[in-house]
Amino acid sequence: MLTYTPPIRDMQFVLYELLDGLQLSQLTGFEEVNRELVDSILEEAGKLTAEVLQPLNHSGDEQGCLYSDGQVTTPEGFKAAYRQFCDGGWAALACEPEYGGSGLPKTINTLLEEMICSANLSFGIYPGLSFGAYSAISRYASDDLKQTYLPKLADGSWSGTMCLTEPHCGTDLGLCRTKAVPQQDGSYRLTGNKIFISAGDHDLTENIVHLVLARTPDAPEGIKGISLFLVPKKQLNNDLLENNQVSCGGIEHKMGIKASSTCQINFDAATGWLIGDLNKGMRAMFTMMNQARLAVGIQGLGLAEASYQGAVSYARERLQGRALSGVKAPDKPADPIIVHPDVRRMLLTQKAYTEGCRAFGLWVALQLDISRKHSDKTVRQDADEFVQLTTPVVKALFTDLGFECTNLGMQVLGGHGFIRENGMEQLVRDARIAQIYEGTNGIQALDLIGRKMPQKAGRYLRHFFHPVQDYLEQHQTNTQLAEFTGPLSKAFGRLQKASQQIALTGLKNPEAAAAVASDYLRLFGLVALGYMWCRMAEEALKHPDDDSGFYTAKLHTARFFIHKLLPQNSSLFASIMAGESSMMQLDSESF
Numbered sequence: 112m113l114t115y116t117p118p119i120r121d122m123q124f125v126l127y128e129l130l131d132g133l134q135l136s137q138l139t140g141f142e143e144v145n146r147e148l149v150d151s152i153l154e155e156a157g158k159l160t161a162e163v164l165q166p167l168n169h170s171g172d173e174q175g176c177l178y179s180d181g182q183v184t185t186p187e188g189f190k191a192a193y194r195q196f197c198d199g200g201w202a203a204l205a206c207e208p209e210y211g212g213s214g215l216p217k218t219i220n221t222l223l224e225e226m227i228c229s230a231n232l233s234f235g236i237y238p239g240l241s242f243g244a245y246s247a248i249s250r251y252a253s254d255d256l257k258q259t260y261l262p263k264l265a266d267g268s269w270s271g272t273m274c275l276t277e278p279h280c281g282t283d284l285g286l287c288r289t290k291a292v293p294q295q296d297g298s299y300r301l302t303g304n305k306i307f308i309s310a311g312d313h314d315l316t317e318n319i320v321h322l323v324l325a326r327t328p329d330a331p332e333g334i335k336g337i338s339l340f341l342v343p344k345k346q347l348n349n350d351l352l353e354n355n356q357v358s359c360g361g362i363e364h365k366m367g368i369k370a371s372s373t374c375q376i377n378f379d380a381a382t383g384w385l386i387g388d389l390n391k392g393m394r395a396m397f398t399m400m401n402q403a404r405l406a407v408g409i410q411g412l413g414l415a416e417a418s419y420q421g422a423v424s425y426a427r428e429r430l431q432g433r434a435l436s437g438v439k440a441p442d443k444p445a446d447p448i449i450v451h452p453d454v455r456r457m458l459l460t461q462k463a464y465t466e467g468c469r470a471f472g473l474w475v476a477l478q479l480d481i482s483r484k485h486s487d488k489t490v491r492q493d494a495d496e497f498v499q500l501t502t503p504v505v506k507a508l509f510t511d512l513g514f515e516c517t518n519l520g521m522q523v524l525g526g527h528g529f530i531r532e533n534g535m536e537q538l539v540r541d542a543r544i545a546q547i548y549e550g551t552n553g554i555q556a557l558d559l560i561g562r563k564m565p566q567k568a569g570r571y572l573r574h575f576f577h578p579v580q581d582y583l584e585q586h587q588t589n590t591q592l593a594e595f596t597g598p599l600s601k602a603f604g605r606l607q608k609a610s611q612q613i614a615l616t617g618l619k620n621p622e623a624a625a626a627v628a629s630d631y632l633r634l635f636g637l638v639a640l641g642y643m644w645c646r647m648a649e650e651a652l653k654h655p656d657d658d659s660g661f662y663t664a665k666l667h668t669a670r671f672f673i674h675k676l677l678p679q680n681s682s683l684f685a686s687i688m689a690g691e692s693s694m695m696q697l698d699s700e701s702f
Contacts, residue, residue: 112169112532112533112534113165113168113169113417113421113533113534113535114161114420114424115160115161115165115230115417115420116161116420117153117156117157117160117161117226117229118469119153122153122222122225122469123153124650124661124665125469125470125473126149126218126222126473127146128650129470129646129647129650130470130473130474130477132218132473132477133145135216135218135477135480138216138480138481138486139484139485140214140484141215141480144215144216144219149219152204152219152223156222156223156226159196159199159201160226160227160230160231161230163192163195163196164192164196164227164230164231164234164235165229165230165231167186167188167192167231167234167370168230168232168233168234168534168537169532169534169537170187170188171185171186171188171189171231171233171234171369171370172233172369172370172537172541173531174186174187174369174370175369175370176369176370176371176372178361178362178372181360182312182314182359183311183312183313183314183359183362183372184314185314185370185372186370189315189370190314190315192234193234193237193238193267193315193316196238197266197268200213201238202238202242202265202267203265203266203267204220204223205217205219205242206242206245206261206265207249207265210249210257210261210262210265211261211262211265211266212265216476216484217476217479217480218473218477218479220242220476221405221472221473221476222473224413225409225412225413225469225472228409228410228413228414229413229416230413230417231370232368232414232541233368233369233370233371233541234371235410235413236309236310236368236371237270237313237315237371238267238270239403239406240270240271240272240273240309240310241264241267241270241271241310242264243271243399243403244270244272244320244322244399245261245264245265246398246399246402247322247339247386247396247398247399248260248261248264248320248322248341248386249261250395250398251339251398252341252384252386252387253384256341256384256386259347260320260341263320264320268316269316269317269318269319269320269343270315270316270318270319270320271310271320271321271322272308272309272310272311272319272320272322272376273308273321273322273396273400273403274305274308274311274321274322274324274342274376275287275305275324275396276306276307276308277289277303277304277305277306278306281307282550282551282554284324284334284337284393285335285336285337287324287325287337288303288326289301289302289303289304289305289323289326289378290302290303290325290327290328291327291338291340291383292327292380293327297384298382298384299325299327299382299383299384299385300380300381300383301323301340301342301378301380301382302379302380302381303323303325304360304375304376304377304378305323305376305377305378306375307363307548308321308373308374308376309371309548310371310372310374311372311374311376312344312372312374312376313372317345317352318343318344318345318352319343319344320341320342320343320344321342321357321376322340322341322342322396322399323339323342323383324338324339324340324392324393324396325337325338325340325383325392326338327389327390335390337392338385338387338388338389338390338392339386339387339391339393339395339396340383340384340385340386340392341384341385342357342378342381342383342384344357346382355381355382356378356379356381356382357376357377357378357379357381358376358377359374359375359376359377360374360376360377361374362375365544366540366543367537367540367541367542367543367544368541368544400549400550401498401502404502404503404549404550404555405472405475405476405479405506407506407509407510407545407549408468408472408505408506408507408509408510409472409509410509410510410542410545411509411510411511411512411513411514411542411545412468412472412509412513414513414541414542414545415461415464415465415513415516415517415542416465416469418461418516418520418521418535418538418539419458419461419462419465419516419520421534421535421538422457422458422520422523422535423458425524425527426447426454426523427447429448429524430444430445431448431451432445432446432448433445433446434450434451435451435452448523454523456675457522458523459668459671459675460515460516460519460671460675460676461516461519462668462671463669463671463672463675463676464512464515464516464640464676466647466665466668467640467643467644467672468508468512470643470644470646471501471505471639471640471643472505472509474643475498475502478494478497478498478501479494479498481494482494493574496566496567496574497571497574497575499563499566499571500559500566500571500572500574500575501575501639503550503555503556503558503563503632504555504559504632504635504636504639506550506552507552507555507629507636508632508635508636508639508640510542510546510552511552511633513542513545514542514543517535517539517541520535520538521536552629552632553628556628556631557625557628559628559631559632559635560617560624560625560628560631560632561617561621561624564613564614564617565617569610569614572610575639576607578642579642580603582596582645583599583600583603586645586649591652592645592648592649594670594673595645595648595669595670595673596645598641598673598677598678599641599642599645602680603638603641603642605634605681606634606635606638606680606684608684608688609627609631609634609687609688612688613627613631613687622691622695623690625691626690626691627686627687627691630686630687631687633683634684634687637676637677637683638680640672640676641672641673641677644668644672644673645669647665647669648665648666648669648670650662650665651663651665651669652666
């Protein structure tokens with residue numbers, strides 16, 4: 112059975128040494144943030160996730176959620192764990208103090224999210240969606256709605272969802288049919304059916320706040336006629352909760368995340384209130400969706416970390432064969448499999464991707480805090496544009512690599528990895544949905560090349576390209592770093608050329624750009640990880656007398672990434688430059 116040890120030392124390295132995360136204390140509202148506070152949060156979060164949430168992961172998967180008579184029941188132990196989670200203030204960690212929150216940075220909350228996802232992804236979906244709903248309401252709702260709903264979401268007594276998908280429409284939300292009819296008191300009556308609603312119904316909270324996309328009777332066709340509404344499962348009437356014509360029609364039976372309820376939600380003239388402006392619902396919903404997309408990327412990272420830990424533990428204990436270079440454990444009948452090159456390839460791939468994604472993900476989270484709290488408007492705008500650019504990369508890259516890493520972890524265990532009670536195959540199943548929900552990874556790639564690349568004549572790209580270019584120029588004479596910066600420089604050059612190629616062909620033939628979008632996103636992601644690994648190698652080189660072994664391991668892992676994983680950029684570049692003709696010329700009937 113799997114166990115989990117939160118990687119607090121690596122989190123501290125990235126936060127304090129790599130990114131200078133204590134600059135957060137210079138942002139408005141974060142003045143009290145210091146290392147003592149952050150370390151205490153990480154330590155307590157580690158205890159909660161390892162000792163309370165992780166032990167429920169396997170049993171939650173075995174039991175799943177149950178649906179009976181319109182009600183959903185979560186697995187045994189989840190209600191008690193959720194109450195402990197809320198009582199500890201974890202649901203309120205990044206919420207504003209005026210609504211009962213702790214007011215801490217998103218950067219710190221991201222570290223908490225990773226621990227939760229490693230320990231028990233299904234559990235984490237409930238508070239994760241609530242925080243997304245909190246963020247959208249906080250930014251776009253009226254003051255009255257904020258005062259009513261935000262304190263309840265912050266303390267965890269109410270939870271939240273996002274209701275987008277309908278049976279006939281997923282990505283194309285302009286096809287949404289759910290109706291919202293205005294009432295004389297300013298409210299709306301919503302009628303329609305939503306599917307695939309994560310945490311749509313459960314027994315963890317006394318109320319569930321649905322954020323629902325719908326259209327009013329006179330709304331324009333398509334996406335321009337979509338509005339966002341707040342529709343509670345139960346209405347608050349003189350401090351009493353009353354049913355609001357919102358019902359659960361059933362739950363899905365899924366490949367993974369079985370302890371997270373995925374529901375069919377029906378609205379039968381339910382009372383709701385407009386969030387933001389009429390017919391501008393997608394702008395408000397994207398606040399929640401972008402929050403969710405970054406969070407889903409962290410899900411991929413968290414599962415990769417859990418699988419890596421399980422694989423390393425097994426590889427150290429499992430005895431099979433002898434090392435090709437000579438016996439390593441003469442007192443035993445065989446050597447542990449960690450001595451074998453192919454096992455080391457798999458473990459190092461997991462380690463390099465996981466630690467690289469943690470560094471990149473925290474960089475994005477830090478910029479998200481800067482975009483919201485910095486005193487300089489220009490700095491806020493630049494940070495916001497960086498976050499917008501990198502959000503689809505984080506979501507798609509981290510979840511693709513998360514699935515790859517969980518598969519590698521299962522492979523390390525061999526046949527034992529395929530057996531349910533060992534826990535590794537659950538991580539594979541849980542990881543697979545992250546590549547699909549909150550916008551499939553193909554959609555993320557289209558978002559990157561179709562919306563983010565051309566934005567403001569390529570301005571968004573500069574927020575990533577310029578730091579990488581500046582770093583390479585700054586260290587071009589650093590002989591110690593040459594083995595890292597040299598390959599990164601070549602990969603970065605290919606990314607620049609690919610960007611130019613896509614920009615030129617996209618103007619003439621959008622289909623040509625779309626055909627190479629996924630390759631381009633992966634190329635972008637590899638360069639981003641390469642940049643982070645160069646910086647981590649630079650930090651590790653500052654500690655030549657490393658008694659702990661931490662920096663030595665960091666340096667070796669950096670070499671593995673640069674020598675063994677970054678070279679994928681060559682084939683991706685070749686595929687991008689080959690264009691779309693071989694993909695699009697085949698008649699549909701010939702498939």
